[in-house]
Amino acid sequence: MKKILFALIVLGTLTGLVHAQTKVQVLSTQELVTTCKLPASPESRSFCVGYTTAIYDTYLATRHPQRAKPYICVKQPAPSRDEVVADFVTFAQTNQQTSDKPAAGVFLGFLASRFPCARK
Known part of the structure; x- marks a missing residue:
């Protein structure tokens, strides 16, 4: 039983090391802008x-x-999502x-520059 437990711990540790060394790709601003540019397909817009x-x-x-x-304060009525996305692309x-x-x-x-909070 101890050998099985030890083997599982070693396997888990090795698996963790492999995952820790995997680089996680994050979406770049350019990739988001390319997706959000108008006119966009329904899939891109979604x-x-x-x-x-x-x-x-x-x-x-x-x-x-x-x-x-807070550093982002959206006043109501808020602009449409499409308007905010178009402003972000610009x-x-x-x-x-x-x-x-x-x-x-x-x-x-x-968002912080577009919707700044009032200074007190």
């Missing part, structure tokens, strides 16, 4: 809206209001230095 909405939803869900002041195209950066971080930076 991916673009879903991806950007997930980024914003993750920001909302993970920001602790007592420990981290933003990314005018800031070419962000093209190879992870799309999620650049999109959050765009």
Whole structure:
């Protein structure tokens, strides 16, 4: 029994090392811009809206209001998703230095500049 347990631990450790060395590909800003450019196919539009909405939803869900002041404040009525995505595409195209950066971080930076919170 001890030999089987030891073998499972060794196997699990080796598997973990292999996975730890695997490079995780993240979506670049350029890849997101290419997908989000208009006119977009229904599939591209769905991916673009879903991806950007997930980024914003993750920001909302993970920001602790007592420990981290908000830096993205969307006033109501909010602009349409298509309008925000089109503005992001323009933003990314005018800031070419962000093209190879992870799309999620650049999109959050765009949202912070597009929807800044009021200074108190």
